[in-house]
Amino acid sequence: MARLIAQRLFNSAVSIALVSIALFLIFELSPETVAADALGQYSTREQRDLWLAANGYFEPMHVRFLDWVRRCVTGEFGQSRLYNRPVSDVLGPRLAASATLAALFFSVLIPLSLGLGIAAGMREGSMLDRGISFASILTTSVPPFASAVLLTAIFVFWLGLLPGTSSMVDGFRWKELILPAAVLLLYDFGYLARITRASMADVMQTAYIRTAALKGLPDWWIIFRHALRNALIPPFTVIMLQINWLIGGVVVVEFFFAYKGFGSLILEASLTHDLFLLQACTAVSVLLAVGTQTIADIGYGLLNPRIRVAAAK
Amino acid sequence: MTEPLLQLDGLSVSYRTRRGPVPAVVDVSLRLNRGESLGLVGESGCGKSTIAFAIMRWLAGRGQIVGGRVLFEGRDMAGISREELRRIRGKRIAMVFQEAMSALNPCLTIGAQLTEVLKFHENVVGPGAERRAKDMLAEVRIPDPDRVFRAFPHEISGGQQQRVVIAMALLANPALLLLDEPTTGLDVTVEASVVRLIAEISRRFGTSLLYISHNLALISRVCERIAVMYAGEIVEEGPTRRILTAPIHPYTRGLIRCLPESGADKIARPLSPIPGQIPAPWERAAGCFFQPRCGYARDGLCDASHPPLIGYGKGSTVRCLRASEIEPGRIDAVAGEAPPAADGVAVSVDRLSKDYRLTPPGLRGLLPFADPLRIRANDHLTFNAASGRTLAIVGESGCGKSTFARVLTGLERATGGRIEVAGTDLAQLSVIDRSREQLRALQMVFQNPDETLNPSYRVGRQIARVASRLLGLGRRERAQRVRDLFAEIRLPAGIADRKPRHLSGGQKQRIAIARAFVGNPEIVVADEPVSALDVSVRAAVTQLLMEIQRAHGTTLILISHDLALVRYVADTVVVMYLGQVMEVGTTSQVFSAPHHPYTEALLAAQPKLEDDRGLHAPVEGETPSPLDPPQGCPFHTRCPRKVGTICEISRPSEQVTPAGHRMACHIPMDELVRAQERATT
Numbered sequence: 001m002a003r004l005i006a007q008r009l010f011n012s013a014v015s016i017a018l019v020s021i022a023l024f025l026i027f028e029l030s031p032e033t034v035a036a037d038a039l040g041q042y043s044t045r046e047q048r049d050l051w052l053a054a055n056g057y058f059e060p061m062h063v064r065f066l067d068w069v070r071r072c073v074t075g076e077f078g079q080s081r082l083y084n085r086p087v088s089d090v091l092g093p094r095l096a097a098s099a100t101l102a103a104l105f106f107s108v109l110i111p112l113s114l115g116l117g118i119a120a121g122m123r124e125g126s127m128l129d130r131g132i133s134f135a136s137i138l139t140t141s142v143p144p145f146a147s148a149v150l151l152t153a154i155f156v157f158w159l160g161l162l163p164g165t166s167s168m169v170d171g172f173r174w175k176e177l178i179l180p181a182a183v184l185l186l187y188d189f190g191y192l193a194r195i196t197r198a199s200m201a202d203v204m205q206t207a208y209i210r211t212a213a214l215k216g217l218p219d220w221w222i223i224f225r226h227a228l229r230n231a232l233i234p235p236f237t238v239i240m241l242q243i244n245w246l247i248g249g250v251v252v253v254e255f256f257f258a259y260k261g262f263g264s265l266i267l268e269a270s271l272t273h274d275l276f277l278l279q280a281c282t283a284v285s286v287l288l289a290v291g292t293q294t295i296a297d298i299g300y301g302l303l304n305p306r307i308r309v310a311a312a313k
Numbered sequence: 314m315t316e317p318l319l320q321l322d323g324l325s326v327s328y329r330t331r332r333g334p335v336p337a338v339v340d341v342s343l344r345l346n347r348g349e350s351l352g353l354v355g356e357s358g359c360g361k362s363t364i365a366f367a368i369m370r371w372l373a374g375r376g377q378i379v380g381g382r383v384l385f386e387g388r389d390m391a392g393i394s395r396e397e398l399r400r401i402r403g404k405r406i407a408m409v410f411q412e413a414m415s416a417l418n419p420c421l422t423i424g425a426q427l428t429e430v431l432k433f434h435e436n437v438v439g440p441g442a443e444r445r446a447k448d449m450l451a452e453v454r455i456p457d458p459d460r461v462f463r464a465f466p467h468e469i470s471g472g473q474q475q476r477v478v479i480a481m482a483l484l485a486n487p488a489l490l491l492l493d494e495p496t497t498g499l500d501v502t503v504e505a506s507v508v509r510l511i512a513e514i515s516r517r518f519g520t521s522l523l524y525i526s527h528n529l530a531l532i533s534r535v536c537e538r539i540a541v542m543y544a545g546e547i548v549e550e551g552p553t554r555r556i557l558t559a560p561i562h563p564y565t566r567g568l569i570r571c572l573p574e575s576g577a578d579k580i581a582r583p584l585s586p587i588p589g590q591i592p593a594p595w596e597r598a599a600g601c602f603f604q605p606r607c608g609y610a611r612d613g614l615c616d617a618s619h620p621p622l623i624g625y626g627k628g629s630t631v632r633c634l635r636a637s638e639i640e641p642g643r644i645d646a647v648a649g650e651a652p653p654a655a656d657g658v659a660v661s662v663d664r665l666s667k668d669y670r671l672t673p674p675g676l677r678g679l680l681p682f683a684d685p686l687r688i689r690a691n692d693h694l695t696f697n698a699a700s701g702r703t704l705a706i707v708g709e710s711g712c713g714k715s716t717f718a719r720v721l722t723g724l725e726r727a728t729g730g731r732i733e734v735a736g737t738d739l740a741q742l743s744v745i746d747r748s749r750e751q752l753r754a755l756q757m758v759f760q761n762p763d764e765t766l767n768p769s770y771r772v773g774r775q776i777a778r779v780a781s782r783l784l785g786l787g788r789r790e791r792a793q794r795v796r797d798l799f800a801e802i803r804l805p806a807g808i809a810d811r812k813p814r815h816l817s818g819g820q821k822q823r824i825a826i827a828r829a830f831v832g833n834p835e836i837v838v839a840d841e842p843v844s845a846l847d848v849s850v851r852a853a854v855t856q857l858l859m860e861i862q863r864a865h866g867t868t869l870i871l872i873s874h875d876l877a878l879v880r881y882v883a884d885t886v887v888v889m890y891l892g893q894v895m896e897v898g899t900t901s902q903v904f905s906a907p908h909h910p911y912t913e914a915l916l917a918a919q920p921k922l923e924d925d926r927g928l929h930a931p932v933e934g935e936t937p938s939p940l941d942p943p944q945g946c947p948f949h950t951r952c953p954r955k956v957g958t959i960c961e962i963s964r965p966s967e968q969v970t971p972a973g974h975r976m977a978c979h980i981p982m983d984e985l986v987r988a989q990e991r992a993t994t
Contacts, residue, residue, distance in 0.1 A: 207415040214369055215430050215481065216403030225429070229420045305465045306419055 004301045012294040019286045023279060024068055031057045037081070037275050072283060078276035082268060087280045090265070095247070095284065097168075098262040102246040104181045105188075106239070113189045114235060117196025121231065122223060124201045132197065136190025148183045148256045155179065166257040180257045184250060188242070195238050200231040233303050240296035244289050248281075316387050318521050319345040319368065319489055323381035326360070326367050330375065335594040337363045339545040340381065342622075347488070350515055350522035352532035352553070354568065355542035356591045357818070357847045361525045365491045368523075369408060370398055385489070404434040407482035411494035413474035417466035423450075423477050424462040427484060434485045449480045453510060470935055471710075472503035476510070483514060490515065492524045496531065500709040500874055503935065505918035508534055527847045529568050530920035533557055538628075541565045544592060544602040547622060551629030561631045561639070563607045571852040572877070586853035601634065609639055659700035659836055659868035660721070665730035665740060667691040667716050688939045690716040692892040693730065698885070700835070703862065703869040705883035705900075707876060707915065711936050713892040714872045718838050721870070722757050723747055734836065753783045753832035758858075760841040762821035765828065766813040772824045773799075773809025776831055783832035798827040801864075802857060819850035823857060830861055837862070840872045855882060876919050880904055888912045891939060891947040898974035907985035909976045910954040946979065954988065956980060 027034055034057075035048035043051075056064060071077070077087035116136075120129040142150075156164040156179075166176035203209060204227060212226045247262050254261040262281070269277040326338040338360040345351050353361045366372055368383050370390050383390040385406065393401070410416040418426060427446035431437040437445065443462070450458035453476040461469055461477065469477070475495060482490055492511065496504040512535045515522045526532050532539060533553050540550040541564065549562040560566045567587035589606040592598065598605050600616040607615065620634045633639075669688040690713045698704040706714045719725040721732055723744030732740045734755065744752070759765045767775060776798060777791040786794060799806050802823040813821055822842065829837050842858060843851040859882060862869050873879050879886060879900075886903040888896040888911060896909035903912060937943055943950050949960035956979050965979045976982065 207410060207412065208418040210371070211408075211410060211416045211478075211481075212418070214371060214402050214408050215433075216399045216401070217429060217433055218399060221429070221433070226418050226421070230418070304420060306467050 001301060005298055008294050008297045012290045015290050016287065019290075020069065020072070020283070021065070023282060023286075024065055027275065027279060028061065028064075034275060037273055072280075077280035077283075080269075080274055080277040082272045082274040082277060087277050090277065091280055091284065094260060094262045094265045097260050098247045101177060101180060101184075101250075101259070101261060102243065104177055105184050105246060108181070108185055109189055109192060110239065112185075113192035114196050114232075116189075117193040117235065118200050118223075118228070118231070120193070120197040121200025122204060122227075124204070129197070132193060136194050138190075139186050140188075140190040140194075142187070144183050144187045144250075145252050145256065147186050148179075148253060151179055151182055151186075164257075166259040168260065176257075176259075180250075180253050180259050183253050183256075184246070192235055192238055192242075196231070196235045199234040200227065203227045203231040206230075229303055233300065236299055236303065237296060240292045240299070243292045244285070247288055248285050315346065317344045317384075318347045318349075318386060319343070319523070320384040321364070321368075321381065322384060324364070324367060324378065324383060325380035326363050326372065327377055327379045328375045329377065332595055334377075334379070336379075337376070337545055337594065338367065341542075341545075341547055342381075343540060343547070343550075345489070345521055345523060347521055348515075348519045349538070350512075350524060350536045352536035352539040353523060353525045353542060354527065354529050354532050354539060356527055356849050358591050358593075359542045360545040361542050362493050365408065365493050365523065365525055368491065369402060369406060400434070403430055403482075403487070404485045405487055406489045406491065407485070407487040408491040408493065409475075409478050409482050409495045411497040413478045414466060414471065416478055417474060419466055421465075422462070423464055423466065423469070427462070427477075427481055430481060430484045446480075446484065449484050450477070452483070452514070453477075453480045454506075455480070471499055472507065472935060475499060475503075475507055479507075479510065479514070483518065483520070486518060487520060489521045489523065492522060492526075494526050495524075496526075501876065501915060501920075502709055502918040504531070505920070508920070511535055527849075528920065529557075529848070530572055534920060541568065544597055545594065546602065546632060547630070548603065548632045549630065551625075551631075555626075555629060561625060561629075561636050562603075562633050563609045563639070564603050567606075568849060571849045586856055587849050588853075601632075609633075609635055611635065657700050658697045659734065660698040660704075660870065661731075661733040662694050662696050662698075662717075663731045663733070665691055665694040665717070665720065665732055666728045667713075667720055667725060668728045686940060689892050689942070690939065691720065691727075694887075694889075694894055696885075696887050696894065696897050698836075698868055698870055700868050701866040702884040703859075703871055703882050704885045704887065705871045705873060705879040706887045706889060707873055707879050708889035708895075709874060709915075709936050711891075711939060712889040713939075714889050715840055716892075717889075718757065718840050718870070718872055722755060722838055749783065754835045756829040756832065756834040756837050758822075758826055758829045758837060758839040758842045761845050762818070762825040763813065765825045766821060768813050771810050771812055772816070776809075776824070776828055779828055779831040794831065798831065801830075801861060802827045817850075818846050819854055822846060822850075822854050826854070826858060826861065830865070830867075833865060834867060836868045836870065838870045838872070841874070842871070843878065844873065844875060851878070858882075876915055888915070891936065891942050893947055894975075894977065895948065896974075896976045898976075899972075902970075902972065902974040906989040907976070907982045908989060909978055910952050910980075910985075911948045913989060914951070914953065946977070954980060954985075 031052050032048065035051045036043065039047055039051055052058065056067065059067075075088045077091070079085070080087045080090050083090050116132050120126075120132040123129060152164055155162045162179055163173075163176050164179075166180055168176055209222060209226055212222045217226075248266060249263055250261070251263040251267050253259070254264040262284075266278070266281045266285070268274070269281055321341055321343040324338060324341045325336060327334040327336045329335075341360075341364060343351065353364065355361050363372070363376065366376070367378055368385070368390070370383075372378070378391065385401065390398075390401075417423070424443065424446060427449070428438070428442040431442040431445060447458040447462055450461055455461050455473060455476055461473065466474060466477075479495070495511065496507050499507060508531055511522070511524075514520065515535070522535065524532055524536050529539070533556075536553055538551065539553050539556045540547050541556070541562065542548065543564050549556065549560070549565045556565060557569070560569055564587070571586055587606055592602065592605075598616065600618055601607070601610070601620050604610040604615040610616070614634055618634070620632050622630050622632045623636065625631045625636060667690045669690055670686065692713075694717060696704070706717060708714050716725065720727050720740065723739065723742060723746075726743050727740035730740055731738045737751070739747075739751075739755075742751075766772060773795050776795050780786045780791045780794045784794070795809055796806055799809060804820060804823055808816065808820065813824075816824065822845075826842070839858065843854050846854060855878060858869070861867070869882075871879065871882055883900050886896075886898060886900055887894055888903065888909060890911050895911045896903060904916070908916065937947075937950055943961070945959070945961045945963055946952070946965050949955050952960065959979055965977045967975050967977050968982050969975045970982065974982075978985070980988075
């Protein structure tokens with residue numbers, strides 16, 4: 001197991017190194033554009049050259065790369081043109097906001113979807129199974145922008161229970177998180193529930209579950225001890241992949257509820273050519289993707305002892 | 314009369330399908346007394362596994378008992394509550410499954426899977442349960458119970474997995490043990506020791522056995538009585554000896570004739586398969602179900618009324634209308650004809666070696682320049698295959714026989730040595746570098762037809778595609794070639810329009826053989842071509858392979874662990890162990906003394922019908938890891954004829970007789986002859 005962890009950490013270190021070089025090179029390719037972006041399109045050539053020299057762009061490349069890495073690690077991503085503040089000051093709160101939303105979402109999604117999926121998969125073809133499958137297809141087929149409108153209409157305009165925007169202007173309020181999280185849940189719970197159901201149904205058909213039953217073990221023991229661990233591998237993969245999506249990819253929901261999250265920050269940065277901000281956002285996204293994948297790989301090893309061996313071979 | 318332990322009373326089981334209820338088991342009555350062992354034999358699909366699951370009341374999904382009763386210790390299994398049923402399962406009736414690997418949970422240690430039986434049936438947990446589990450592992454002859462107790466299923470060998478499943482079944486000391494093909498997929502030597510273990514344990518613990526298998530020879534080693542099933546019914550039942558020596562029902566006779574007899578070869582007594590195949594439940598014939606395949610069937614009698622099960626002498630029953638007319642006993646088959654004399658060498662293998670490299674385990678493996686571990690899968694193999702003849706390569710799993718096939722067919726490149734075919738060295742020529750002519754001339758039949766045939770295409774189209782790739786035939790010629798091949802493999806041409814999933818295992822393997830013969834290859838490599846098939850189908854497919862080979866004068870290289878099959882099919886035999894050639898000779902040389910001690914062990918492990926001497930011990934233990942092969946003679950760790958330290962230190966040089974019989978052993982051949990002839994008399 002130690003070997004598996006060491007191997008995965010080594011692999012992720014390599015991927016991060018490769019991606020950081022690529023990221024650095026994008027901004028190296030045309031320093032002119034960077035200078036133009038920084039000084040505005042009406043700046044003269046001399047002004048841009050002076051700016052480039054002042055920012056060390058004429059140093060040898062490896063020196064500049066190491067310097068860039070050092071600044072990234074210490075959180076100095078440069079100045080955001082859009083906000084006119086250091087990038088790290090903008091980035092931090094946005095990431096925290098996205099993480100809060102993701103945490104709330106997962107704390108409901110995981111028990112709900114896994115519970116429903118396992119219940120449905122245990123008795124394939126039962127009324128419960130069909131009911132859950134039908135509900136999942138129905139909710140997953142409604143896109144988030146549609147359900148956002150629908151939920152807002154019900155809970156904000158009709159019942160008046162919840163606020164319609166989530167911009168947290170008066171400081172952090174849980175109430176403002178409920179609608180964005182609910183829209184995401186409605187869209188996503190069916191997907192995870194169906195993955196869990198399919199995986200559980202497969203496991204229940206295996207010879208080792210039959211062995212367990214014919215050994216005279218009670219049903220609850222068969223489910224919790226024999227079936228669950230094997231059945232959880234696919235849903236675990238999906239959950240890990242969704243962390244990326246939740247942090248960076250839920251722009252529609254963030255925009256609809258005016259929630260200041262990380263996804264909308266990336267969109268703003270790319271629309272306004274805020275290069276330093278964009279670079280920082282990309283670096284964070286990559287780190288996040290590699291990090292969750294590493295955790296996922298180590299998690300597989302814990303769930304499935306065969307993978308440990310495969311890694312050792 | 315005492316109450317039987319298990320009694321089936323007119324049991325009928327049906328499966329609900331879209332075609333309506335399909336009867337899988339029809340009116341089966343059986344009695345099993347305490348301490349008795351009963352074998353249930355028949356081809357796949359005859360309903361024998363369904364009976365086991367009906368006894369356990371585990372007819373998952375669509376199965377349903379539609380008539381009759383299962384009485385266990387006098388109680389009707391249908392009437393008991395779920396909780397009582399749970400207490401019987403695993404405690405009073407235990408089951409051993411085929412394919413132990415899938416029967417064990419991959420995520421739990423062996424120890425956890427053993428001790429839970431004691432936890433729920435005897436309320437024993439903790440160190441007490443651990444001790445009992447380890448004791449039971451020792452009982453089933455697992456050499457290192459402490460290690461296996463902590464291991465996961467994938468960390469132990471297939472033979473050990475099967476022993477663990479048996480240990481698990483015996484842990485709560487059940488009164489009845491159901492065994493469903495418990496040795497499928499195991500090597501013959503391992504199979505023999507598992508069967509021996511089962512017989513021994515039932516005697517020692519007084520456990521009753523219901524042993525289910527398609528292999529009559531295996532069952533006869535364990536069981537006192539045998540029931541033969543055909544198409545959901547019992548067609549004959551009686552004491553094992555009587556069934557083997559004087560079978561009455563034509564189907565039983567057919568099953569016995571399918572088995573290669575020890576001491577016979579393909580010329581003296583060719584295999585005679587039962588014609589046709591077992592009917593699907595909705596295709597069963599009017600009258601006697603077996604009548605369409607029966608050589609004794611008489612029109613107007615056998616197709617008119619369904620025969621009842623009638624008593625036949627003491628303790629026997631038979632379901633045949635002509636039972637009183639036909640002479641009991643086996644039928645001798647007609648002798649075949651000897652093949653034409655061989656001319657020339659088709660494949661010449663000269664000091665061929667193949668190494669595999671592995672990344673070393675532990676953190677060292679992460680270093681980019683770590684020294685890789687080497688596995689010598691083939692170690693200086695030298696032999697020739699005569700053209701138009703059959704060369705068989707035998708040995709246990711891991712002996713390197715499949716590796717040789719992969720090198721010969723170009724799926725792997727050799728590390729050293731030569732394989733000469735038609736004047737070209739193929740050892741370094743991988744399959745993508747071979748010319749179309751070279752590909753055409755050398756084809757392969759694989760063990761599992763499901764992995765050869767693409768499930769999404771009709772089989773005729775798959776064969777036509779090979780015809781266009783290898784022979785460059787046009788559309789019309791291709792269709793003709795497919796028709797010719799179907800005639801040759803004796804399948805109706807209509808089957809060409811079906812997809813593989815609509816074919817039986819035997820039909821699929823015929824298609825796979827046809828695929829290999831599309832381009833009239835000079836050489837065909839067949840890797841365990843029939844081991845995935847039922848005994849009765851095996852005989853038919855083997856026969857077919859031999860006929861096609863004879864008709865085309867093809868050189869066949871047969872890779873198999875089944876010595877009985879090899880003896881029937883082969884002209885020359887190569888015995889391999891741990892990547893090395895142990896013995897090479899003509900079939901009669903290899904199968905008569907002097908044998909290499911390893912060949913002798915393989916022969917002893919063969920299940921034989923005639924074997925009345927009981928269960929003698931062949932070799933114990935398992936093949937050593939090829940990562941760490943023994944020094945000296947590779948077989949010395951298991952060899953019952955080991956001479957002394959010389960076997961551990963020096964690798965024996967090859968002894969060669971003038972007739973070409975070669976063997977790598979320190980014992981002189983004439984001494985081996987004396988010792989081995991003494992052992993058999």
